Amino acid sequence: MDAIRGFVYRTIYENTQRTYCVFILKDYNEEYITCTGKFESPKEGEDIEVRGRYVEHEKYGRQFDASSVEKLKPDNMGAAKTYLLNLGIKVLVKNP
Numbered sequence: 707m708d709a710i711r712g713f714v715y716r717t718i719y720e721n722t723q724r725t726y727c728v729f730i731l732k733d734y735n736e737e738y739i740t741c742t743g744k745f746e747s748p749k750e751g752e753d754i755e756v757r758g759r760y761v762e763h764e765k766y767g768r769q770f771d772a773s774s775v776e777k778l779k780p781d782n783m784g785a786a787k788t789y790l791l792n793l794g795i796k797v798l799v800k801n802p
Contacts, residue, residue, distance in 0.1 A: 708758065709755055709757045712734055714750050715738060726744055728741070729741055731770070740768075740769045742771050748775055754777055758774070
């Protein structure tokens with residue numbers, strides 16, 4: 707089983723029951739990876755780790771079939787800002 711860490715770049719598809727999704731993950735090497743999973747789609751901008759394996763889809767080509775997804779806690783200021791924005795906190799104040 708492989709593990710990939712990165713940011714959710716874009717959600718391509720999520721079914722109405724939220725039990726299957728397709729999304730683009732931008733890994734830490736700046737590569738874009740199409741991921742599929744049988745879970746609710748992670749939010750765009752979230753820092754995550756997916757575990758699974760690469761598969762070759764007959765129509766869509768190489769994809770990462772994720773069996774699990776884990777939200778990662780931010781480890782720097784940029785990631786912390788993205789994390790807070792994803793929570794709906796829109797105003798960040800600098801200390802003087």
